[in-house]
Structures are given as C-alpha cells and as structure tokens.
Amino acid sequence: MNVTPIIDYFNRIVSLTEEEETLIREKVIYRRYLKDQYLVQQGDVCKHISFIVKGCAKQFYASPDGLEHILMFAIEDWWASDMGSFITQTPADYNVQCIEQTELIQLNHIDLEELFLKIPKLERCFRKITERSLVASQKRIVRNFSxxxxxxxxxxxxxxxxxxxxxxxxxxxxxxxxxxxxxxxxxxxxxxxxxx
CATH class of the missing domain: 1.10.10 (Arc Repressor Mutant, subunit A)
Known part of the structure; x- marks a missing residue:
C-alpha cells in the first residue's frame, strides 16, 4: 500500500532523512473503511490516529437524547481521531465516523511514541499539528459566540x-x-x- 502521502505531509513540516522515512513506513498501517464505519466510538479508547488519504469523516458527540453534535469534518490530508482519548489512552468523548468510503494511514499509540524517541523532529511536527488544531478549535468557539x-x-x-x-x-x-x-x-x- 502507498504510504507516501503521510511521508510527504510530514516533509512539508519537517525534513525527514531516508532512514527516518523508512522507520515511519515500518510503523504505519494503510486501511480502507466503508461509508458509515467508525474509526472510534464514544466510550472506546482511541487506539490510532488516522491520516486521511481519500474520503471524508466527521467527529461528533452523541448526546443522551440521541442528537449528533458535529465538531469537525476531515478530508484528504487531514487527521481524524479523538485526540484526547488517543493522547491519554482513556475512553473517547467523541465518535469519528466515515461519511464516504475512506482510505487512511494509521499510527497506533505505542508505535508513535517509539517514533518520537527515534525521530525527535517528528514530535516537533506533531506539536505543530496539535497547536494548529487547538488554535482552529478556539477560533471556532469564538465564532460560535460572536x-x-x-x-x-x-x-x-x-x-x-x-x-x-x-x-x-x-x-x-x-x-x-x-x-x-x-x-x-x-x-x-x-x-x-x-x-x-
């Protein structure tokens, strides 16, 4: 399976050596999900972060009355997961579900932590991704109020x-x-x- 899209994505943020690219290729998993399939469900621990190669997903909270409150959509070159659950390895607050047939490149928690130790610049890369996500989330909250x-x-x-x-x-x-x-x-x- 072609995992080049995630390597290209990382290289746009930090410059990887061939050796570092090989280490990443050894850890990532390429997966296909059907429309309506869940990447993670509320209450389950989010085991992977998912980079979308092709397709579209939504992140939402399902309230006790059965209503869906959509927080974000994710398309090609975006990440889809419950980051809080993934980082802390505790039950997810959100669902992540495919809106279309979706192709993903995934990294599990243990492998990502191992890659951070072997490739410190990758940790910096994820810090930048997380910072962007936090800023976008805060700006969205302000837009919703104002x-x-x-x-x-x-x-x-x-x-x-x-x-x-x-x-x-x-x-x-x-x-x-x-x-x-x-x-x-x-x-x-x-x-x-x-x-x-």
Missing part, C-alpha cells in the same frame, strides 16, 4: 469550499449549530442577495 448563523455558514463556505458538496445538509447544519430548515432559509436568502 457570529450569526449566516456569518458562520459563509465562513465555512469560504474556508472549506470542497467539503459542503460532500456532506448532507443536516450534517452541515449540526456543525453550524442550527436546524437544517434554518440552513435552507439562510441559503435561499443568500441566493436572493446574489441575484439582486
């Missing part, structure tokens, strides 16, 4: 232009924190504004 639903939708559309066409509208509505009916009204309003 922006209207329409502004949040327009931000999503502008910043993640390839995702909207790949996900059902009810999932996008959940991510935005609104109903799918309200999202339809927002889109109709924008369409009218664009015509005038």
């Amino acid at each position: 922006k209207t639903a329409k502004e949040r939708y327009l931000f999503f559309k502008e910043n993640y232009p390839t995702i909207e066409s790949r996900i059902p509208q009810y999932m996008l509505a959940s991510y935005l924190g609104i109903t799918k009916e309200f999202l339809s009204r927002i889109k109709s309003q924008i369409a009218k504004e664009d015509k005038s």
